[in-house]
Amino acid sequence: MNTRHEPTEWQKSRALYLRLLGYVKPYWRMFALSLFALVLTAATEPMLPALFKPLLDEGFVARNETFIKWIPILLLALFLVRGVTSFVSTYCMAWVGSRLVMDLRAAMFDRLMALPTRYFDQHPSGQLIAHLAFNVTQVTQAATSSLTTLVRDTVTVLGLLGYLLWLNWQLTLIVFTMVPLTLWVVKIASTRLRGLSRRAQQNLGELTQVIDEAVGGHRVVKLYGGEDYERGRFRQAANQARLYEMKRVAANAVYEPVIQFIAAVALAIIVYIAAGQASANTTTVGGFVAFFMAMLLLFAPLKRLTALNDQLQRALAASETIFGLLDEDAERDTGSRTLDRVEGRLTLRDVTLTYPGKTVPALAGITLDIAAGETVALVGASGSGKTTLANLVPRFYDPDAGTIALDGVDLRELRLQDLRRQIALVSQDVVLFNDTLARNIAYGAKRDAAPDEIRAACVAAHAWDFIQALPEGLDTLIGENGMRLSGGQRQRIAIARAILKNAPVLILDEATSALDNESERHVQAALETLMQHRTTLVIAHRLSTVERADRIVVLEGGRIIETGTHADLLARQGRYAQLHALQFSA
Secondary structure, three states: OOOOOOOOHHHHHHHHHHHHHHOOHHHHHHHHHHHHHHHHHHHOOOHHHHHHHHHHHHHHHOOOHHHHHHHHHHHHHHHHHHHHHHHHHHHHHHHHHHHHHHHHHHHHHHHHHHOOHHHHHHOOHHHHHHHHHHHHHHHHHHHHHHHHHHHHHHHHHHHHHHHHHHHOHHHHHHHHOOHHHHHHHHHHHHHHHHHHHHHHHHHHHHHHHHHHHHHHOHHHHHHOOOHHHHHHHHHHHHHHHHHHHHHHHHHHHHHHHHHHHHHHHHHHHHHHHHHHHHHOOOOOHHHHHHHHHHHHHHHHHHHHHHHHHHHHHHHHHHHHHHHHHHOOOOOOOOOOEOOOOOOOOEEEEEEEEOOOOOOOOOEEEEEEEEOOOOEEEEEOOOOOOHHHHHHHOOOOOOOOEEEEEEOOEEHHHEOHHHHHHOEEEEEOOOOOOOOEHHHHHOOHHHOOOOHHHHHHHHHHOOOHHHHHHOOOHHHOEOOHHHOOOOHHHHHHHHHHHHHHHOOOEEEEEOOOOOOOHHHHHHHHHHHHHHHOOOEEEEEOOOHHHOOOOOEEEEEEOOEEEEEEOHHHHHHHOOHHHHHHHHHHOO
């Protein structure tokens, strides 16, 4: 019987690190140059105590004047070499690190663009922003900065230990007796630091989420007096971040002195024995000073190597998050067929969908035929399944059962990009970008549209008059999500974008529900232009906006309970008539 063993923390760390180094591979020449310079810098470290031994023995004891004259030149040459190699290694490693961050951010953003709608429904935007903006920078600690310290200081320590062995192997063996104890302390600290770093980075996402919500919803916050509540949320998240940081600092502050104390014990023993050897004339003054200096020079790289563990664990915790995102399954694009331009016939057969984590289906057994060019309104109470049904058409979600066909072709057989090219969307929640009006209208696949085409779309959307009145016209920057425009103006820009796309299938999701009467009049006129000769799904709570639809479909509990024209449904005195009476009774 095969027994599957879970990988150890060391194996996980090794796999993470090797995967991370895979992103460094394209820049291996610069990386190799940096490592080569690092090794040269580290190799010069033992030369300093090595110069002091002959300086004392030959210069001050034997009074060799010729040798004394060469010492200053050798010192200058040594530090010149160290300065050049240190610059080369630092610059090259920083260059590789900046490229690594850029490549990881690009890979993460590319993955985000390919993820299904379900993923965004389940992950707060603040967490995703934190991953791309902050967590990814921690990775450079593992791939570049930590590696710099590891290579340089390891070579330095090995070089100094080699020199110490050459000077006095008996004393140097004392250092090696402390290695197992040091490794045990590092192992315990690594586990603790990784867990704290992981939780701290998760908390950073929560902190970003609070900021994002408070800034994005500042009007609601001010209007409803939510300032104190938001301050409390922010302080709680910020304090949690502080607590995690202090726990990390405490763990790091405990184990670093422990390791240094172990090294100090070794040094005390060595100094005691070396002093005895000097008094017994078994070592020279220069040899004793060189040995003692080399021992002191060991402290700085050993301290950096112990501090390295904290940086490395933070970086590996960030790597877990980053690679977790990169390993998410992309949106399934099972189709292979393409269509130039569809007529717009939609056919739904026994369509059922249940959202993850829910037991009650959002849609159950939906069967519906929509002719090309027909306008079908979906009405019903909140939660009846209207928006869910509309979201199935561009395959933001796939049904659990049943089929949806466009012009007789199952949507799953069409390439996603080709399917979505046939569909335009105008919703209540207009999405605009912090760019010019022209680039918001000629967006995506239409970015190369001619100025005349953009202007014609604006005229058809009843937007040209207010655009002309702006100081820079179509070149006006509209701010974050179009904040410099009114609600009606934003809606008409979204309609102009849909008109320019000229897709045969149109989805209108509460497109006029949040507008005043004047804005609604302009938007409704623009929508009537947009809907001509297109298959249109209209989702609306305000029944006055769907009275002229070719057909009205009434949904309740994810099922179709009525269908017909406005007049027919009123005459039946069913659910639609009840909804209509509730809205117009006042």
